[in-house]
Amino acid sequence: MAQLIGGLATSHIPAIGKALAKGLQQEPYWKPFFDGFPPIQQWLGEVKPDVLVVFYNDHGLNFFLDKMPTFAVGAAAEYSNADEGWGIPTLPSTPGNLDLSWHIINRLIADEFDIVTCQEMLVDHACSLPFKLFWPEHEVAPVQIVPININTVQFPLPTAKRVYKLGQAVGRAIQSWDSDKKVMVLASGGLSHQLDGERAGHINTQFDQQFMQSMVSNPEWVTQFSDLQLVEKAGTQGVELLMWVAMRAALTTAGSGVRKVHSNYYLPISNTATGVMALETLE
Amino acid sequence: MSQKITIPGTTPFDGAEAMKGYALNKMCFSFNDKANRDAFVADPEAYMSQFGLNEQQKAAIRSKQVLELIAAGGNAYYLAKFAGIFGLDMQDIGAQQTGMSKEAFMAKLAAYAQQ
Numbered sequence: 001m002a003q004l005i006g007g008l009a010t011s012h013i014p015a016i017g018k019a020l021a022k023g024l025q026q027e028p029y030w031k032p033f034f035d036g037f038p039p040i041q042q043w044l045g046e047v048k049p050d051v052l053v054v055f056y057n058d059h060g061l062n063f064f065l066d067k068m069p070t071f072a073v074g075a076a077a078e079y080s081n082a083d084e085g086w087g088i089p090t091l092p093s094t095p096g097n098l099d100l101s102w103h104i105i106n107r108l109i110a111d112e113f114d115i116v117t118c119q120e121m122l123v124d125h126a127c128s129l130p131f132k133l134f135w136p137e138h139e140v141a142p143v144q145i146v147p148i149n150i151n152t153v154q155f156p157l158p159t160a161k162r163v164y165k166l167g168q169a170v171g172r173a174i175q176s177w178d179s180d181k182k183v184m185v186l187a188s189g190g191l192s193h194q195l196d197g198e199r200a201g202h203i204n205t206q207f208d209q210q211f212m213q214s215m216v217s218n219p220e221w222v223t224q225f226s227d228l229q230l231v232e233k234a235g236t237q238g239v240e241l242l243m244w245v246a247m248r249a250a251l252t253t254a255g256s257g258v259r260k261v262h263s264n265y266y267l268p269i270s271n272t273a274t275g276v277m278a279l280e281t282l283e
Numbered sequence: 284m285s286q287k288i289t290i291p292g293t294t295p296f297d298g299a300e301a302m303k304g305y306a307l308n309k310m311c312f313s314f315n316d317k318a319n320r321d322a323f324v325a326d327p328e329a330y331m332s333q334f335g336l337n338e339q340q341k342a343a344i345r346s347k348q349v350l351e352l353i354a355a356g357g358n359a360y361y362l363a364k365f366a367g368i369f370g371l372d373m374q375d376i377g378a379q380q381t382g383m384s385k386e387a388f389m390a391k392l393a394a395y396a397q398q
Contacts, residue, residue, distance in 0.1 A: 014363075015372070060360040064312045065301050085314045085364030153360055155297040196349070196359035198292030200377040201388060203395040228288040228295060236293060236359065268392035271373045 002100075002177040004254040005047055006261070006281050007247045008040065009187040009215070010133055011274040012056070012126040017088045020132055029269075036264025036276040037133055043261050043278060044134055050181040051097045051144045053104070053170060053250070054127055055243040056188040057152040059084065061124035069116035070158050071166060073108065074147040075101040076121050081128040091128040097144035100177055104146060107173035113166060123147055126188045126240075133276075150246065152189070152239050157227040163242045164223050167249025175254060187247035189240025191265075192233070193272035202235040203273045208265065211241060212275055216260050219248040237272075248279070255281040296358045304356020307344070310334035311361035320368050349380050 016033075019025065025034040061084050063069065077098060081091040108115050127147050135141035148170065151157060158166070167185075174183045191211065194202040211234075214221035222230075222245055230239045251258050258279040267273035294300065301308075310331065313319040323330040331341050343351035347369065352362050366376055378388040 060308075060312055060358075060364065061315060065305060065308055065358075068301075083315055083317060085320070086367040087317065153296065153358060154301050155295045194293070195363070195373055195376065196353055196380070197294055198350070198380055199290065200292075200380045201391055203392065205395055205398045226288075228290070231293060231295060232288055232290050236295070267396050268389075271377055271392060273395065 002174055002179040002181050002183050004171055004174045004250065004281055005049060005182050005184060007185045007187070007251050007258070007279045008130070008134060009244045009247055009275065009277040010130050011190055011269070011272055011276070012129050012188045013270045013272050013274075014084065014086060014088060014125050015270045016129055016133070017091065017125050021089045032266045033269050033274055036266065037136070039262040040276070040278040041134060041136065043280075047280070048182065049143060049184040051100055051146065051183045052186045053100075053174065053183065054130070054145050054147045054186045054188065055150060055167070055246040056123070056126040056147060057240050057243065058149050059124050059126060060153065062122040063149070063153070065154065068151060068154050069149065070151045071113065072116040072118055072121075072149040073101065073105050074121045075105060075117050075119050079121060079123045079127065079145060079147060081124070082122045084124050091132060092140045094123070094128070094131060094140065095144045097146055099179065100174070100183070101146045103177045104170060104173045107176065108169055111169040111172075113169055121147060130186055130188050148246070150242055152237070152242065155227060157239060157242065159227065160225055160230065160242060160245050161223040163245045164220065164249040167246035168253050170246065171250030171253035174250070185247045185250040187243035189243035190234070190238060191241055191273045191275040192235050192238040194235030195237055195271060197236070199235070201271055203267060204233055204235070204238070205267070205273060207233045208273050208275060211244075212263060212265060212277065215244060215248050215277060216258065216279070219245070219252060251279060251281055255283055257282045294353055300356050300358070304358060306335045306337070307340040307352070307356055308358050308361040310336060311357070311365045314364040314368060324368065349376055
């Protein structure tokens, strides 16, 4: 059976794509953010995952309000990035893993998650940027992916408790996949930020740090909060931390626990408090 | 059902907002394509009419004021594509909504790092 060997998490921001395109990684504004990645890049070079299941939130590239799924699972051979409205150079396509996609879809539905399936799925910066951050030396990261989109556009959002259960179901699905592949789960989103309204610019460092700590030692902590409580604490876009919840919940189904490989918390990048983390599954 | 919370300066984009802002957000969604952005810039009034924006939404688009766009049902993720047409970044948008200068808004963000 496939092995679930660990998890990754990072914030995503369109401006990161701009910084990469312009080669600004060593600029004073950007360096403390990009410096969070090398220890994780080195670890990835050692453990070499084959497939990543990516929890991310679409920002109005693939999904519109005409059909807005709460959970959508990709089942495509390839996932392409596209212009999101700002003319930032598009990132390379990432190959999918169809066998794992359909295995996860089948297992999730058997587990009573009535997900949407997508044989065509444009992936925005949320799903594309992490591969440039974790594998900067590669034009195309040496992995295949299965993207899982979680709605953060239209309220009500799935509760943190439900996202946690989804993550667990995905973790179980990965480990029941008849394959010798090494799999990781990746979360793209958060941490606290708010773009809209008079409250724009809201950041909550205390909450973020407590959340990051909980990801290591007490992953269910955040499941006590409703979607609006998360908005109150982390901002309207801070709710993207739900991706981290799914990632971490998946790891609870593997091995005896997790070891934190590395983490970094830095702000502000654009209007966002950024978090980066790598967790390794312990045998 | 989650308990009702009122968060000052925040409009959660729920079903009521999604219905109210549908035409406005659909137009902004179209701005993913450069050809559509160009068509809007060439003739904003015709483009807005094509998407069936109501008067409040048209006025909000003309004003380029994000708070007015939100009041007309706009969603932050789609509105960001409209802002991009004018080269506005998230600090421009933040400054506009909070009534601060861009420098003051960025200083406010940076100050959180000292907490």
